[in-house]
Amino acid sequence: MPANPKYLTPAFWPRFSKITAAILGSYLVTVSFHQMLISWLDREDMLITMAYSGFIVWVALMIVTFIAKSGWKMWALYLLLTAIFAGLTYAGISYDA
Template structure:
């Protein structure tokens, strides 16, 4: 029994979701851990990032595929990356 067409996304939307999950999710994960280095000791963040980084990246990949619009996922991930990277960009701390 084939899938219902209304639940399938276009190939371009699928491409946007895949790239947002891999690239955007990785960027959000890295920028989040960079933000954590401004709040906690760098050595502690590096040790926990080895474990929490993969978990956060996997969750962000799943969330990208649950969304209906790949453009919205990209916009949210870019916005989160910029917000989390703001202290590093402004050289605060």
């Protein structure tokens, strides 16, 4: 049974933004989140945890991206989260040193 055409996005840029936000944006958020955890918690334990939870978080964020209405808003949210996690990573490294 084919998909209902009213739910499909015919334009290129909205579809492109959703796909890239799902793949690249969610990956950036996942990696920056786990780097933040590594900078604040025990490195060895977090590396083992990241091997399993990283994939789960990445896939969950991909699903959230495709549920959202706008890919550009998801890009903005993902870049904001990445910047916040990067700042907390920097703070964790500075605090540890």
